[in-house]
Amino acid sequence: MPYRRWTRLGIVAVASHLGYELAVGVGVPGASRIGVRPAVTGYALATAGAYRAAGRLPGPRGDRRFAAANGLFAAAVISHYASWQRTTWHGLPWLVECEGxxxxxxxxxxxxxxxxxxxxxxxxxxxxxxxxxxxxxxLLAVPALRWLTPREYNRLLAQAAAQPGWWNRRLAIRMRRGA
Structure with missing residues (x-):
């Protein structure tokens, strides 16, 4: 029986989050510094490794590592809703716009x-x-992500203006419109 089903779902959800950003053309974190291929490759390898480990290590072995990962997953969600324009939908926070x-x-x-x-x-x-x-x-990651995210987003916008590609097309369009 696989272990850590919720943690594995979190890993898949984070990978889906990053994959969706890439698919709709707003890039991926880190691409502005190391390039889209290395960033995507790094995320893919980390995702596969974490997913596999979460399914193999019984508790409490590995609990610290996976508790920290889940804290990071929660911080990513909190920082998105705290940093971008939002409203509520059925009582839940709901982004209106985020990262293009x-x-x-x-x-x-x-x-x-x-x-x-x-x-x-x-x-x-x-x-x-x-x-x-x-x-x-x-607690450590939320302020760090709130500080890092706008800087990375601005670098991605600048990169999209200078080097538009399939992976940053939505940001390139935004830059052409003068956003």
Whole structure:
């Protein structure tokens, strides 16, 4: 029986989040510094490794590592909703625009973030013996992500203006419109 089902769902949700950003043409974090291929390759390898490890290590072995990962997953969701224009939908936070994603494209993005939030909470419960690691990671990561995200987004915008490509096309269009 596989271990850490919630953590594995969180890993898939984070990969879906990054994959969706790439698919709709707003890039991926790190691409402005190291390039899109190395960034995507790094995320893919980390995702595969984490997913595999989460399914093989019984608790409490690995709980600290996976509690910290779930704290990071929760921090990513919190920082998105805290950093970008939002409203509420059925009592839940709902992004209106985020990193160049808006209109009908923001709906699936919000859904992925909502699944990520639920998975992160489930993952923290799943790795309960190390809950402090998850909490500490989240508390440190939220301000760090809120500081880093606008800087990375501005670098991605500049890169899209200078070197438009399939992977940053939405940002390139935004730059042409003068956003």
């Amino acid at each position: 994603i808006e209109g009908v494209l923001i709906v699936p993005y919000n859904m992925v973030l909502q699944v990520s939030a639920v998975a992160a909470m489930g993952g923290l419960v799943e790795n309960l013996s190390a809950w402090r690691w998850g909490l500490a990671t989240g």
